[in-house]
Amino acid sequence: MVVTIVVAGVIGLIVTGDDHRVTISMGSPTPTATPVPFASDTEVDGTPEETARLYLSDWTARDYESMRQFVEEPPADYVAQHQAFDEATLNAPVKFVYSAVNRTGEETAELPFTAERKLVGYDMTWKTSSVLHLAVRDLVWKVLWTPATMLPDLQPGGQLNRVSLPVPAAQLVTRQDMTFPQANDAEPYLADLSARLPRPATGVSIGWALEVANPGQQPRRILEHADHPGPDRVRTTFDYFTQAAAARALDAVTQPAAVVVVQPSTGDILAVADRLGGHGAFERKFAPGSTFKTVTAAALIQAGMALDAPVGCPSAYTIPNGRTISNYQGADHGTVTFREAYALSCNTTFAQLAVERLNKDTLQAAAKTFGINATLPVGVCGTMVPPDGNDALAEDSFGQGTVEATPLCMALMAAAVKDGTWRTPRLMADAPAAQSVPLAPGVADGLRAMMTQVTLDGTAAGAGLPADTSGKTGTAEDWQGGQDHAWFVGFRGDLAFSVFVEHGGTGHDTAVPIAARFLSAL
Template sequence: MTDAAPFAEPRRRPARKGPRVAIAAGLTLVIAAGVGYAAELGPFDPGPPTADPEARKQARAFLADWEAGRMSRAAALTSRPEEAERVLKSFTSGLDISEPSLSAGAVTAADDGTATMAFTAKMPVTELGTWTYDSALPLRRQDDGAWKVDWALSLVHPKLSSTHKFRLEREDSEGPEINDRDGNALSGSTHPSLGPLIPQIAKDSGAGPRGAVQLVDRATGEVTGTEASFGKKSERPADKPVTTTLDATWQSAAEKALAAEADGKDAALVALRIDDGEILAVANSPASGFNRAVSGTYAPGSTWKIVTTSALLLKDAVAPGDVVDCPKYLTVGKRFQNVEASEHRDATFRKDFTASCNTAFIGLRDKVGDQELGDVAGKYFGVGQKWNVGISSYDGSVPVPRDQTEKAASMIGQGRVQANPLIMASVTATAVSGTFHQPTLTGTAKDTTTTTALPREVVAQLRELMRATVTEGTASALADLPGAVGAKTGTAEVSEDVPNNGWFVAHRGNVAVACVVEKGVTGGSSAGPVVRSLLGAVPDGAS
């Protein structure tokens, strides 16, 4: 018999007459079909091995402990706990990795009874960026039947081995000098709120810190490859400062205003130029904390009525002299009320705006479509579009209301409408000039927004309404300031058991300002004094 014998054709037998031939043919078809199923096509195919759910569970537990920094617990889930713990700790600390993100992937089983889980690692390298790569966890059932991660250096990273390791190299860790628009030096010591922002500004300008994760030979120290590079290559001379749009005078006044008038509460403030969107001041309280001014997400409360009013005026749905009743309460799925349950019967829309009447604005909700408020915010004010400010920013959101209650809330800057002082300072600037200018801290960021100018008659009405809010309404905190100052107050509900946030926006000359004070109760009483202090400290016309 030759090697080919098993695949040779069977010896043919002489055909027999009669029905037996048909029966034989039928059997041949059945047998052939059976061979096909057994080979790969039919329900008798066992398919690839299926991974044990316990293996998947063990792998996920290992990733969760490693991600959370529980190295001892993660190592205990491996076949070599002592080595695993040592390597996991040295890997993250040696490369300045903090808060890794480890995403589990598919689990595959092998014929030998082992399994493998793929995963993606995102490793944030302090002050540089995120190193992302793919790896896999080998899993093996132990003698006692339990699954463990079959420890190997390569599971941490595919290129980590007994002959190669990783090394972090940093460049330009000091960073460049940062100047204001007039060449004055800025620093975290002179302007505390800028401390957390200066590294971001430097990085965006291409003058920030750079570095790389390199693969090196353990024996010789020779670099054999670069796994990740961070930072931009800059043509800027090392001794050339980065110029910003900030103004040292406005920045100092903003920080002093928060310190003096925010009553120790968390608060934030932004001042920017109306004619070009250049940011003059960004201040936060506490100064070293989260950048509420630019990245915060807040309900803007009644300061949002500037946008709501624009939507109404654009379609001639209301005029300042129209009577729009302002009752104490109005129920739209839930009961809405005015601050301190005030009411103004037979009030004009002008009065509703200057007194910040919630129920009057909610009563006009049928005058705008469900999506219209968001459309106006994006089309005319740039809200919700992607802004390139020069540092990380939150650029606002105005979702389509899910029901009439949420639509009512959106009319007064509540519900799911989200903004921050940067957005509301920009909204104010757009309202009183008619043209949106993307806010910027560096003056070099690319503007990718697309907006339409507000009609002149709408701008004129908005300016008049905001001026009247100062002279005869809720923004009277600014009434003694010289010039045609305009403003709008806001009180934003947070929850039933937390005091409201206070908001205040204003414009004077070529500057627009917005301030939020968390738990400030009302905008006029909390954020108003902050804005008054700022504008009172900087001469009119200084922008």
């Protein structure tokens, strides 16, 4: 017989003759810690692959109670969250696509997967990708679940909602059926036009959308289905590329400014880049300066003035029994042709010709032909008080008397010169056809030749304008003080424009370079 004796942790054996083994403990043994089993040295129940497969299989069958058993510490509303997700996704059947489980550690793993939901009745398959995170807990592979397991966009406390899509408001588009460029400088005008469109019906849905609503965040739309193709697209007369070029031409300008572009053959407004504030390009009137010499020239041509007739361009001209008119910076060009006087922007020439060859009625009639004092369907044009004497007539002749005009008005004037007919402006493609006023025979031809002379060797020459551009500069004094206003109006092809810079200085130095940038960008 063998006897084992343990004394204070020391084991002794006593061997007897009997074939028995006896253990005797003497004293208290030294306590030892019981080792904690790990997955690495203790057999774990199952594998991550098996847990992932069973979890996704139950998910496919919508057996959420069974799924709970695979989740480590599932929230109390675990089943309810899945049911709400199903309801939001129209209870669409789900199919999971995945490959191999990635072992990220001895006791961690993950399975990337794609969920494909066939939205019955909508001919849509919605695919989302997520990751099933797994880890060993109490010797069992468990799913570490968060709302992101259902959808990566979901955060704790978030939910997926299905919302109805109301009938959208009509959308304004350009003549090319394109949405407007960003930072287009026509926003006030588009807002006004949008406000006049018919309002969409209320209480009517054209479809639905899925939105992720996380705590403290605005709902974010991730999927939508509309039976209607989208908002009604209402065409304006704006040209996308012309509008973009006009807006970008003003980017380097620090003073309030505007560019208005009109199609001469139709009266359609192609672009409005307005940095005058509000609707300044259409509503604020300014002295047009020498650009108004175009109107005076029209009256003179109609009265029989030949383009090559010699005229004087002295530095100053004194009106009989009246005031003295001076050229800009006292320029004296001597004797020139009428065409050259226009190109050189001789104030003295036009003042003298107006006093000697025109009267208040003839100049007023010419101004009316170009929309001055007329009522427009869009915006306003300009105003002119009938001259009450030669002083006023002379001042009006070069745009420094009572005459005032908007940038829109001066663009319409340039368009009339190009086409031979003045037209009322349009902003909407479906608006009634523009009203038209033809210029007198020979007037448009003469004005086109004179405006071409300006860009060839006049006040707009050498300023970077593209070839075939015709125009007229203007530098208008501000009677209320401040620096002069800068103008340039012109045309090129079937496009007419006005550039205005409030207190911008001279037309040559400020307005013409803007026009050059605008035209070069087209």
